[in-house]
Amino acid sequence: MMLTKATEPKQGNKPKFDEGHVLMSLMYISELQPVGRITLMKKIELSEASMKTLLRRLKELSLISTDPVGGNILTNEGQKIVSCVKEHSLIRSVNLKSLGWNSVMLILRKGAEILEKIPVLTLRDEIIRLGAEKVLICIYNKDGKIEIPPKTEEMPLKNLIEEIKANCTKCDKGDLILFATPNDTHLAYLVLAYLLRGLKIC
Template sequence: MDIQIVLTKAVETRQGNKPKFDEGHVIMSLFYISQLQPVGRILLMKKTGLSEASIKTLLKRLRELNLIQTDLVGGNTLTEQGNKIVSCIKNISTIKDVTLKSLGWNSSMLIVRGGAELLKEISVLHLRDEIIRLGAEKILVCVYTEEGKIEIPPKTEEMSLRGLLDEIKENCNNCGPNDLIIFLVPNEEHLGYLTLTFILKVLKKC
């Protein structure tokens, strides 16, 4: 089962009731279960910001999709299928907190390995519009080139942006050729995962 099917089924409306969580919460929950397993419902509520009713529903759906298993005493753990999905996403993406002093931004930095190909499918403007729709207030889209340089498409004015480009490069010690780098404000973990789900859909990854 790939991530597209998981996300669609996990957040689908049932019997006229739309769940009060989204695709970003699904990925967040899987990641937290991976990090903390076995983990109980209460801790997942705190980590994801979801209500008890919502986390119950989400965990039930993850069990139905055979992504987690629940022990009434020990808590929730990933199944083999759940581990495969989390491993795939971890292999192609990283989200971390970064302060861009040049811009005065406290931001989330999302790195998608090989993700620059996304810009062949959609324009930077379209990508920005989609991320704003997801809740971002400020966005900076960058590409790590094959030459090891930082570019800000559609055109990079290296002279005027030198300080910013150097700062991005300093925070990009685990970047590689053709990686897509997106800085998001506000710096909210959920927004980072929600943005990642959109990119995974377009690139058809995992």
């Protein structure tokens, strides 16, 4: 996967950025192109040295091209990744009042199938390892209902499920829905990169 290649150590040095930063960079370049390094550095909150390295790696992978005057733009290959990510996911901020969470919400299209490969508790632990404080994992099941695995007998979750449904106007059957705190864009993209790698897409 290209996102992983961009973060591989070179000459024994591991870069000070991760797949989340790589994905964020591509998304911001897509949105703002042509865009300069300083603007990206502020948006993504990386040091200038790390941003330089990241952009150099994206160029080496033929995902971006750089005009000395205009700035960075996506190549066709870079655009393919961005289009794939947009097709398969949606990220936004959500205040889950039932839980008192100011969270980031990530919808992964047809992503519920990842729970056939990774048990839900293992997935939750992995997302916490990536930097989340709290995680709620749901699926939009084949009957068009919100489900919070693992199922337990008569969980008192009516208000929470109604709230998730209200925030899920763009969900479809088979989608994986995640809420995580803190409400952090980088965390959301890091989790998304992990899930896309697990499903072998983009």
